[in-house]
Amino acid sequence: MFRKLGVAAAASVLMAGAAFADPIEGRWKTEAGSTAQISACGGAFCIKLLSGSHSGKQIGKMTSGGSNSYSGTITDPASDKTYKGKASLAGGILSLSGCVLGGLICRSQTWNKL
Numbered sequence: 001m002f003r004k005l006g007v008a009a010a011a012s013v014l015m016a017g018a019a020f021a022d023p024i025e026g027r028w029k030t031e032a033g034s035t036a037q038i039s040a041c042g043g044a045f046c047i048k049l050l051s052g053s054h055s056g057k058q059i060g061k062m063t064s065g066g067s068n069s070y071s072g073t074i075t076d077p078a079s080d081k082t083y084k085g086k087a088s089l090a091g092g093i094l095s096l097s098g099c100v101l102g103g104l105i106c107r108s109q110t111w112n113k114l
Contacts, residue, residue: 024070024089028111035114045070049077062087074098
């Protein structure tokens with residue numbers, strides 16, 4: 001009896017975790033055609049490339065600002081330069097931007113959820 005209850009409680013905890021996943025989490029198709037994985041890591045969301053010439057490289061870390069907006073850092077995988085970054089989510093579309101010089105020079109990309 002206690003064993004069945006323990007299994008049921010463990011299953012409930014696992015399913016509740018999936019239900020509370022942030023909408024930014026998951027796999028995304030980048031503008032370059034690579035696949036990126038965004039997952040929770042230490043109170044933030046880490047961005048890691050899963051495919052393409054820079055596969056395996058972590059390229060960002062964002063924290064939620066509420067209302068599907070995020071801020072943190074974005075790294076250009078080709079140059080390894082890190083920029084102050086922002087992201088916003090609208091349905092299955094993630095808009096990212098990275099800026100230097102206090103926002104004077106910025107680059108943006110749009111990713112689609114897979």
